Amino acid sequence: MAPPGPAGAHPAAAEPLSRSIFRKFLLMLCSLLTSLYVFYCLAERCQTLSGPVVGLSAAGEEAGAPGPGVLVGGRTELALWSSATQRKRFLQLRPGQRRRRPAGRDGGEEAAWEEETPSLTGGPVGSGAGSSVAEAPPGTLALLLDEGSKQLPQAIIIGVKKGGTRALLEFLRVHPDVRAVGAEPHFFDRSYDKGLAWYRDLMPRTLDGQITMEKTPSYFVTREAPARISAMSKDTKLIVVVRDPVTRAISDYTQTLSKRPDIPTFESLTFKNRTTGLIDTSWSAIQIGIYAKHLEHWLHHFPIGQMLFVSGERLISDPAGELGRVQDFLGLKRIITDKHFYFNKTKGFPCLKKAEGSSKPHCLGKTKGRTHPEIDREVVQRLRDFYRPFNLKFYQMTGQDFGWDG
């Protein structure tokens, strides 16, 4: 057979050769681009990828936010960070965080989860399928890279029950430099014997510059709590969310009523003797609201400057304003602003446009913002009269007029 002539010579052989060169070239280009991209990320330039953290929150999971591993978040906050912090946040992958009791709790569900559904829900307003956000469990990229460590909290929301403590913590968690335990640890009132190592182990891992926080509203009325927290660290910053003590008492009662509908009326529980008008100060719903008395105990152990009093009312009417004060107090950049909130008319409360680790709007669950029962006006007035002197004392002690009496 004659060898192929020049015209139709080796067309079939020449083509595969150029294709294979082209394929090799493509492959090299891809590897080059990938390497460039990895290098780009490591060079702290990952703004285009994600928001404050690459991760998820239980709230996100629950609300149908992106699934595990999905990158969420926005760019604006990120731009405010120092580049070193950004790199660390990028490495701090937070996987789905689950509702769970603090390790080793031997109390019942009620003990650790007294406030019921301490969560943000993103379903229909008030869907209340609550979950809480405990610390990131082991297995995170951060853990693999040995990034971060568990620290005792530098700031604690110590009260008051029904003051708006969950709202404050959930709003604060939006801040990239705040990491918090979702559940109430109740360490300084119920589990102190378990020791500080146990307590620290409940905390989420943090990186340099991040603040570890927790909230347990019952600390404010626990006699032993001030000395115990001071023994942990006398530099601990304390935040108290206070609310008109009369509304707070009704809110407290409403919570109990929702669990035990057969309890006596608010009116009958308020008085030791209704005819004499003697208020029953041993009823916790009443006692918790005597803020000045509780505060005295704290002032034996902490200077007033180390405590911040947040108005529960303003936390609803002007969340960004109160969050501004809190961020200043914690020495944080003012990253949480009015841009983070919207008022949800159905819920009747401010909600987050985007909760931590989610890109969807989030309101607190249905156990926050319950409808209060109608209380006899005369009883309400009696309570107002009862609380007035304590409120005035509290205004003096804190240097703030919360406006409950005028």
Ligand SMILES: Nc1ncnc2c1ncn2[C@@H]1O[C@H](COP(=O)(O)OS(=O)(=O)O)[C@@H](OP(=O)(O)O)[C@H]1O
């Ligand atoms: N944004 C937002 N959304 C929903 N609810 C809000 C919000 N801000 C403050 N509040 C008020 O928080 C009250 C519950 O307070 P706490 O979270 O401190 O309760 S608890 O002690 O942890 O059970 C809760 O009390 P109730 O209205 O009586 O249910 C709310 O009034």
